[in-house]
Amino acid sequence: MNIGFIGLGKLGLPCAVAIVKKGHTVYGFDVNKKAIEDYKNGTSNLYEPEMDHHLEEALPNMHFVDSMAEVISKTDICFVAVQTPHPPELDGSIRHNHVRKDFDYSYLQKVADDIARAINSCDEKDYKVVSIISTVLPGTIRSLIYPAMQKIISRPIEQGWGLCYNPFFIAMGQTMDDFYNPEFTLIGERLSGETPSKAGEILAQFYDTIQDSPRLKMTWDNAETTKMSYNTMIGLKIVFANTLMQICHNTPGGDCDVVSEALSLATDRLISKKYLKGGMGDGGACHPRDNLALSYLSDTLGLDYNVFDFVMTTREKQTEWLADLMCQHRLPKVILGRTFKPETNLVVGSPSILLANILQERGEEVVFYDPVTDPVLPPEVASVYLVGTMWQEFKSFPFVPGSVVIDPWRFIDRVPQNVELIAIGRNSGKQLAPD
Ligand SMILES: NC(=O)c1ccc[n+]([C@@H]2O[C@H](COP(=O)([O-])OP(=O)(O)OC[C@H]3O[C@@H](n4cnc5c(N)ncnc54)[C@H](O)[C@@H]3O)[C@@H](O)[C@H]2O)c1
Known part of the structure; x- marks a missing residue:
């Protein structure tokens, strides 16, 4: 099939490449001309395993075109993966102060309008599927994007064009792999169930060529809600695991990994192992911001409680702890790892940065060391180090004698002599009294 991609950033490019590698031809458009030039030369600048190698292999069937109209005219399905940014102060790396706002849909709105104009110039017999991937709050497609497109397109929806909301469930650093192996595929349509759309059918046929996860057809609103609740339930799981960590840390005989391991076996009544590990707060470009946006929606809908604000406040309190x-420890403060997780160069929503901000509020100076973002070793003086991210190289970090290492991940196995290691979440040195 001929597939279009508008927005070839961190999400769009690896997915477009993954689609080409399954035998399709992709026509892609992005306003970032510098990035496109790099892509044409086989350089993605993305921290994804073997991304440039995959990109180079995909290039013969990956056409970077100059306009959105060209994408629409040449393709059957057009995916839209442009940014829907949050206010920078609401990424989870600084205190949220209970501020709640929706995302900025101006990029998505502009693309939707341009696509609508392009569809309007196409023949009605040439059915076009528009598939939006960008993350949006529940109700956005129904109340904002679709009405704006319908205003421009002279034919009603389903007459020569269709619109799906089709979010992807991928984690940075494993985008292609997650695209090929999702737990399920959401196909959000205007109407659900009995009146399936042609767009949804075409999209499902396309996915038959990529992977065989369950196809879940539902309304746009339900697909939007499922996507955001997936991300935010991870945040909820993490604050829960971190609460167990804090309890176990203060309980003689406590070990949060033993408790988490036991809970993770309850796959019938509880859930999987993933994210059920005490450590730093949830991070990254999606989860904290999605919690804050759903806080906003909870207020807008007049809910008399706000579980998303609770998650974000708990995350902040745990970082304060x-x-x-x-x-x-009256020693210089060093945080190991600025990125939001290992094996990435992304720092958006990093819990390590939130921790640094809280320390700075208290007048502390903070030095970061990170293999990617801050690769200069900290001064060789006894310090209190906090392991913010599980980069492998921290296991053999040259800790200075007289230092204290605080490890919320229980990841460091050994430290040099005269260095104290505090494994957070395990009995904090207080021995159980013998029977
Ligand atoms: N990164 C993720 O892990 C992830 C996962 C799932 C969903 N999402 C969502 O997908 C969307 C995109 O995320 P991202 O991380 O790829 O963002 P990104 O900022 O890396 O990429 C967005 C791209 O869209 C391009 N763009 C903006 N306006 C355009 C226009 N008018 N025409 C063509 N291209 C245009 C930008 O130049 C940029 O390259 C967001 O809504 C995000 O929340 C991201």
Whole structure:
């Protein structure tokens, strides 16, 4: 099939490449001309395994075109993966102060309008599927994007064109792999169930060529809600796991990994192992911001409780607790790892940065060391180090004698002599009294 892609950023490019590698031809358009030039030369600048190699292999069937109209005219399905940014202060790396806002849909709105104009110039017999991937709050397609497109397109929806909301469930650093192996595929349509859309059918046929996960057809609103609740339930799971970590840390005989391991076997009544591990707060470009946006929606809908604000506040309190533990030691403060997780160069929504901000509020100076973002070793003086991210190389980090290492991940196995290792979430050194 001929597939279009509008927005070839962190999500769009690896997915477009993955589609080409399954035998399709992709016509892609992005306003970032510099990025497109790099892509044409086989350089993605993305921290994804073997991305440039995959890109180079895909290039013969990957056409970077100059206009959205060209994408629409040449393709059957057009995916839209442009940014829907949050206000920078609401990424989870600084205190949220209970501020709640929706995302900025101006990029998505502009693309939807341009696509609508392009569809309007196409023949009605040439059915076009528009498939939006960008993350949006529930109700956005129905109340904002679709009406704006319908205003421009002279034919009603389903007459020569269709619109699906089709979010992807991928984690940065494993985008292609997650695209090929999703737990399910959401196909959001205007009407659900009995009146399936042609667009949804075409999209399902396309996915038959990619993977065989369950296809879940539902309304746009339900697909939007499922996507955002997936991300935010991870945040909820993490604050829960971190609460167990805090309890176990203060309980003689406590070990949060033993508790999490046991809970993770309850796959019938509870859930999987993933994210059920005490450590730093949830991070990244999606999860904290999605919680904050759903906080906004909870208020807008007049809910008399706000579980998303609760998650974000708990995440912040748990980070404050780590700051307390660091401040118990009158030593320079070093955070190991600025990125939001290992094996990435992304720092958006990083819990390590939130921790640094909280320490700085208290007048502490903070030095970062990170293999990618801050590769200069900290001064060789005894310090209190906090392991913010599980980069492998931290296991053999040259900790200076006289230092304290605080490890919320229980990841460091050994430290040099005269260095104290505090594995957070395990009995914090208080021995059980013998029977
Ligand atoms: N990154 C993820 O892990 C992930 C996962 C699932 C969903 N999402 C969602 O997908 C969307 C995109 O995320 P991303 O991380 O790829 O963002 P990104 O900023 O890396 O990429 C967006 C791309 O869209 C391009 N763009 C903007 N306006 C355009 C226009 N008018 N025409 C053509 N291209 C245009 C930008 O130049 C950029 O390259 C967001 O809504 C995000 O929340 C992201």
